[in-house]
Amino acid sequence: MIRLIAMGLLLGLTGLSLPALAQDTSAAGDTILVFDASGSMWGQIDGVPKITIARDVVKELLDDLPPERRLGLVAYGHRRKGDCKDIQTLVPVGGDRAAIAKAIAGMNPVGKTPMTAAVQQAAEAVKFTENEATVILVSDGQETCHADPCAAAAKLATMGIGLTVHTVGFGLGEEEAGAKGELKCMADATGGRFFVADDAKELKYALAQISVAPSTKAKAAEPAPAKAEPAPAPDPAAIPTGKASLEATDQQGGPVIRQDLVWTVRHGATGEVLHESDATGKLEVELPRGVHDVSVIRGSDGATAEGEIKLTGDRASLTLPIVVELKATLKVPATAAAGSKVRVIWTGPGEGDDYISVGPADAGNSRHANYTRTKDGNPLQLLMPPTAGTYEVRYVSAKNHNVLTRESIDVSEVGASVEVPAKAPAGSTLRVAWTGPNYANDYISVAKVGSAGRSEVNYTRTSAGNPLKLLMPAEPGPYEVRYVQSQSHKILASQPIETTKVSATLDAPDSGAGGTRIKVSWTGPDYANDYVSIAKVGSAGRSEVGYQRTSRGSPLELTLPDDPGSYELRYVQSQTHRILASKPVTVTAAQ
Incomplete structure (x- = not known):
């Protein structure tokens, strides 16, 4: 050179x-x-x-x-x-x-x-x-x-x-x-x-x-003291050759670089340039057998890598990682509420799928609770973990998941509360007053006592307002109403509630000819979409032959099935299709 x-x-x-x-x-x-x-x-x-x-x-x-x-x-x-x-x-x-x-x-x-x-x-x-x-x-x-x-x-x-x-x-x-x-x-x-x-x-x-003396145009250039002429170089045609495959990766273990590389191969003993490429990616070149020095330069940033290739047979390959020290900075608040979103200002490569993550301070670099891609903006919003503790916000290079920089952040607990009566009729709808962070998709639920955060029977998003309406389970028994943070379904607050049994009655003729209409009087909770039906004796709650919504009033009319046989009239609570009351009815052959 x-x-x-x-x-x-x-x-x-x-x-x-x-x-x-x-x-x-x-x-x-x-x-x-x-x-x-x-x-x-x-x-x-x-x-x-x-x-x-x-x-x-x-x-x-x-x-x-x-x-x-x-x-x-x-x-x-x-x-x-x-x-x-x-x-x-x-x-x-x-x-x-x-x-x-x-x-x-x-x-x-x-x-x-x-x-x-x-x-x-x-x-x-x-x-x-x-x-x-x-x-x-x-x-x-x-x-x-x-x-x-x-x-x-x-x-x-x-x-x-x-x-x-x-x-x-x-x-x-x-x-x-x-x-x-x-x-x-x-x-x-x-x-x-x-x-x-x-x-x-x-x-x-x-x-x-x-x-x-100054230059003289008429005088020929002359050498320094004479030297012996070098021995003639060996005939290049007599030197055995092989194919060398060269490639470079972006960082150690990163992706293969496909373009904008300039390769130089030098003879390992003499330093003679054997090959120098124009801008390319992966390179395959024929070289004399032996050990040769290889260098590569990336045109976009001038980053370099060096190594040697041992070409002792027909083929050999070499992969050189172009390692560039990547730098980044993060500006985050010192504290944040669990489950909140914080504003993160960053500097760094911002390449491809680089991301800002938050994870436990004592966990490995690849473990995180949440992350946001740097391509989503600067500053960006990063969701904090749902549980209090000391965490790290990290800038992570997606090429090899190296952490370029990290900042500590203390995450504090958030509070919540719900107000409900001690008892409520099974299947009824309550008005629930609540306090809490009201994060996106948080909800108020009713679930069995001791069950996990995602095992609710019914729920309503906190975005529906305060107070909000919550449907109680159809089955009587002990339950609890909860404020649930949507991230990881963490329960922030709960109150016990007992749902009490509700009843219903039916009054109708004991028999009727197939295809005729009968009047049915009823009593019951008349919840939304409750209905009175006629079904085969012993069949499940959703196997009715015919039905009418209780919203039509009492009495209401039902058409008997055409096939003669033993049937029963039912009052069915629409939530879970629970049968609250039943009465047998015989269907006779049509006249």
Whole structure:
């Protein structure tokens, strides 16, 4: 990968005096410093990160250069990962040197290395079409942002008045023939000089040659002290290969990422780039067998992951989790009533099915009483548990159910009451006065004593008003009237009540011909939908042959069935179809 190191860094590495370079740049017009803030600047030289060396040495450079020397600063890779457009002119030529020092001191290397575009922008910053100017470039690798440095340099040479680009290939391995060619052609095209340096001594020699004289368009670029030619590389066709399948997940154990990934595969021994993809998702690529380093960058946020793939046979696969530290905040009240809804203000990723939950403080992260999706708004409403206690409100990432942040909240009990008489006729309707939170779907019920919260016989929602009407059970016996909180059917209050037996009577002829009508007089509670019926003797309460509602009055008329036989008249209470009274009647053959 290309690494452009600021001019001051080079001086610090070699021990070359700053005045020597000042002498050169004064002869060549304005000078632009190209500062490398790509991720590899965290690499070390003799145990010291390159970014640290660069900061210190550039500061020395700024202090020692004569005040009349006009300088500028271009940097790249200092803002975003994986972005070939991350190039910025931070200080224009002739700007304040204190601004240059401050900008360099605050850089955090994170990005890629767009060598060609960086040189072009540096040339524009020194107005190379109007003035003589110098760009000094040192690289330890090859262009990786799909540009042609040779063509770009040739174009700059034809457009500029006197632009000179000096290049030094620093620390290039034998496999970096492509990098050497690119750097040499950039220098050749602009009348600059190209050097190869493998260590500090050779780098010092190269910089000394650049500093002692300005560029000369007629003089060919020359190498540093000669080296032996490397041994010929093995024939690529003779190296066995295999298929490598690469994929990345969003967070550890999260979903597979389907797009916007840039993959780079390097030879594990030499560091040579074997494959670099355009934006894609899952990747399948043919590689030489062996152990290779794999890195992936997500374009949307520049997040990265690294690993290695061991390709010892025909196929191998690798899954890299792209882990990004997700942050969130919550603002919740310190206390809340059980079963109430609280207003929660949040910050966080807000992705997909992320949610805000409330659960016991001592329970696992995935256990919760209630939750609301972040996509439902901000702030959002969160339902508190029905039981008092200390709970946690949590921001949970739906990708892997990680809790990003949590806040404690104390939930207090809520009170309720019901007012009913001690006794009421079975099947009657009472007016019940109540107090309570009146949450959505809360209700007043009547149930058997000691039964669970959901075992009511009858109920009415509290939204029906206060007091409200509640139907008593049809069967006589001991019951209780309750205020029930709808969430988890928690009983907030109860009062005992006994339902007493109700009676009814029937008066009608003892017999009649089939198909004729008879008059039936009755007494009874006359509850809504009660009825008088005729049915076979011994049949259930809902097996009537014919019936009339008691709301028609007394007496009422019933039509006898056509089939002769033994029947009975009944007074039936509509709730549960309870038979309150009966009288036998004989149906004779029709005349």
